[in-house]
Amino acid sequence: NAGVTQTPKFQVLKTGQSMTLQCAQDMNHEYMSWYRQDPGMGLRLIHYSVGAGITDQGEVPNGYNVSRSTTEDFPLRLLSAAPSQTSVYFCASSYGAAFEQYFGPGTRLTVT
Amino acid sequence: ILNVEQSPQSLHVQEGDSTNFTCSFPSSNFYALHWYRWETAKSPEALFVMTLNGDEKKKGRISATLNTKEGYSYLYIKGSQPEDSATYLCAFANAGGTSYGKLTFGQGTILTVHP
Numbered sequence: 001n002a003g004v005t006q007t008p009k010f011q012v013l014k015t016g017q018s019m020t021l022q023c024a025q026d027m028n029h030e031y032m033s034w035y036r037q038d039p040g041m042g043l044r045l046i047h048y049s050v051g052a053g054i055t056d057q058g059e060v061p062n063g064y065n066v067s068r069s070t071t072e073d074f075p076l077r078l079l080s081a082a083p084s085q086t087s088v089y090f091c092a093s094s095y096g097a098a099f100e101q102y103f104g105p106g107t108r109l110t111v112t
Numbered sequence: 113i114l115n116v117e118q119s120p121q122s123l124h125v126q127e128g129d130s131t132n133f134t135c136s137f138p139s140s141n142f143y144a145l146h147w148y149r150w151e152t153a154k155s156p157e158a159l160f161v162m163t164l165n166g167d168e169k170k171k172g173r174i175s176a177t178l179n180t181k182e183g184y185s186y187l188y189i190k191g192s193q194p195e196d197s198a199t200y201l202c203a204f205a206n207a208g209g210t211s212y213g214k215l216t217f218g219q220g221t222i223l224t225v226h227p
Contacts, residue, residue: 033215042201042219043156050213058214090155097205097213098144100158 002026006091006104013081013111021076021107023091031094032074033101036060036087043090049074050096081111114138114211116204118218125192126226132188133200133221139183141208147176147187150199150220159187159200192225199223 007022025032033048035058045058049068063085065077074093078085088108092101117136125131137145144163148156160169165180173190189196199220206214 031213035217040219043203043217045215045217048214056210056214059216097215098161098163100161101146101148101156101203101215103155103157105155 004091004093004102004104006107008107009105011107011109013109015081015083015111017081019078019081021089023074023076023104024072025093025102026072027093027102028071029093029095030071031096032068033058033092034066034074034076035090035092037090038087046076083111085109086111114204114206114216116202116216116218118202118221120221121219122222122224124224124226127192127194129192130188130190131192131223132186135185135187135202135218137183137204139181141206141211142180143207143213144205145178145185146203146205146215147185148201148203150201156201194225194227197223197225
């Protein structure tokens with residue numbers, strides 16, 4: 001099993017550009033989520049999904065879109081990048097919110 | 113926004129010391145409480161997930177307890193080793209209404225174990 005994979009590992013964007021961060025898991029997990037990690041702020045939930053076709057907002061959803069067309073994939077779209085979105089992004093998956101979360105390796109994004 | 117608080121923010125201990133941290137969370141709409149260990153330049157790894165009031169979990173030298181009625185969990189490390197140095201995160205899973213299944217993380221406790 002590859003577990004949770006994220007691409008790219010690093011990305012630099014200019015303000016206003018859009019991009020998609022990819023997340024995939026091969027563990028047949030229903031529950032997937034996206035977090036951002038900022039110094040002194042811990043992990044903050046952006047969006048999450050309890051199954052294919054179902055998504056919901058987390059703490060900090062503004063500026064981000066998600067969709068969940070398959071169980072395996074949960075891409076995160078930045079619509080118009082802003083410097084405030086410079087962060088490390090983690091994707092996680094599990095069987096549900098009462099089960100341990102498996103985290104991907106993270107994507108470090110810089111917006112200039 | 114839910115309040116999940118961890119204390120202390122950071123802790124320095126000597127090798128061999130035992131230590132403990134606290135996670136405080138809302139006492140209503142409880143679904144689960146998670147603990148993760150996060151080493152620098154790696155991804156968080158799960159230690160425990162607890163769902164019942166009074167739960168106690170143990171993995172080697174690390175153990176955790178849960179009190180859902182008063183909204184706190186303790187993580188204990190017995191005989192700390194330098195390799196225990198990491199950030200320890202807790203996360204509250206919500207059972208309520210439109211927030212069902214949402215995880216809120218605390219800011220973490222940074223543990224440094226000195227040889």
